[in-house]
Amino acid sequence: MKAHIERYTFYKLLLHTMQAAIKEATVHMGTNAGKQLLEDIRSARHEVSVLSPNLNTEQMRLLLDLHQQNIKVTLLTTLCQNMIGNLEDYDFRVELIRQYKRKDSEAEQKKESLKDLIKFLAIALVSFIVASVYTYFYYYTYALICFIGLFLIAALVIYAAATELSRTSIYRYTYKTTFPLKIFIDPQNQKIRNSSKHFIHAKAFVIDQKIAYLGSADFTCSSLNSNYESIIRIEDQAAIQELLSEINRLYKSSSEDMDFVDIEEWGRMIYDEPKE
Template sequence: MQAAIKDATIHMGPSVGKQLLEDIRSARQEVTVLSPFLNEEQMHLLLQLHAQNVRITLITTLCHNMIGNLQGYDFREKLIKQYRRKNHDAEQKKESLKGIITFLYFALTAFVLGCIYTYFYYYTYAQICMLFLTVLTLIVLFATAAELRNTSVYYYSYRTIFPLKIFIDPGNQRIKNSSKHFIHAKAFIIDQKIAYLGSADFTCLSLSSNYESIIRIEDRGAIQELHSEIMRLYKSTSKDMDFVDTEAWGKMIYDEPLK
């Protein structure tokens, strides 16, 4: 992307992010954040804005198995929700399996009694037949019980509360990925009227303590170009910039009880 900027202000030094935070807190319609790192305070700010019906779009990264480098943050319910739905076919299958197990219990009881009876009154051939039927029934019973345990009446899906894209750090060794590029850019767009570019991440240190550089932009044309580029990144499916699938992420952080 290349765009000429007419109306921009450059800030350099410590605490250059104060104006950025003020503009984000004052957002009325939408906030778009592109930052490989963020912290819990800033995440809570985005959640607060979301609760105020401000449209949030967040693009961040997964580094060292921590999304946005948020250590110990519980994403369940706060950022990604689990939805449970009933699988009616599985429910019918489970009821059928229960009926088969009941039948097998009766059959097993009959075959065991048959083994005892043939042991005293019949020849060896009858005893072998009854023993074979008993063992076979036990095998089928155990297999059916295992199938019953592994059949879930419910299936689960996952959804983030606002649009979220999590790219994987190419150096991540614990999650298999095809990433070749690390998403290092930082950009913030507020209400399509103000944008920020620079070195500062969406963290307390970057915005209030570190020596950073930030450019504040009010040029509508440049902001529109920047927003379009960020949306292209958000929608990207290139394996060179691999990302965490929402469903896979949900399965990693939530339990899915087999019931």
């Protein structure tokens, strides 16, 4: 009993000390430490920034719902272990990445030119065949050789033109994320080629540039609702702006020590690109 009281007194003292050290801050510790964080995120009116190495499907859908409500969402997360874009057997890439296609007028003109060339050479082939048969019956040996040579050249050119035609698409495909998103790769991830040396382990949340959260909790149901976590709620504007600057710096980072997912490469993995 005495040990329990001493432990309780220690945690109470720790909370008071942390609150006194941080201006305009509230400390949440325990198995339901993320309750206020979730309430503030759901009540966001303008923007939400999330830095969390781990997510689950429910939280990902919450961010997508916020985006649908015209709330600006920025997400920085990590592909851990052997994930390639799945959360709880759900592939979230199709909702986070959109395919866009535009018609390439130069490619369209090139394709039409190749079609016209093939038509012309096809007529030429027929003419060479007729001429070869004619010269064969009249024993014009040199002429026969010439027509056969022209036939072979025309056939090769048709083959090359047809190959190029099949490779030429009149559409160009690009890929964009549904909202600002950067996915770093865990150095231990063996399913995605990467050169990461560092694992992003920090957790931070900023709501409407007015409230920020820092602590041990990931953006997962277990962390926010059942794990014993510590979370600090900050309203100090100077600290929030500094935190946003760091999140923005990390979002724009191109450090070789922290590899991240190539969205264009992911897009080509999950969407077809018809030649047309």
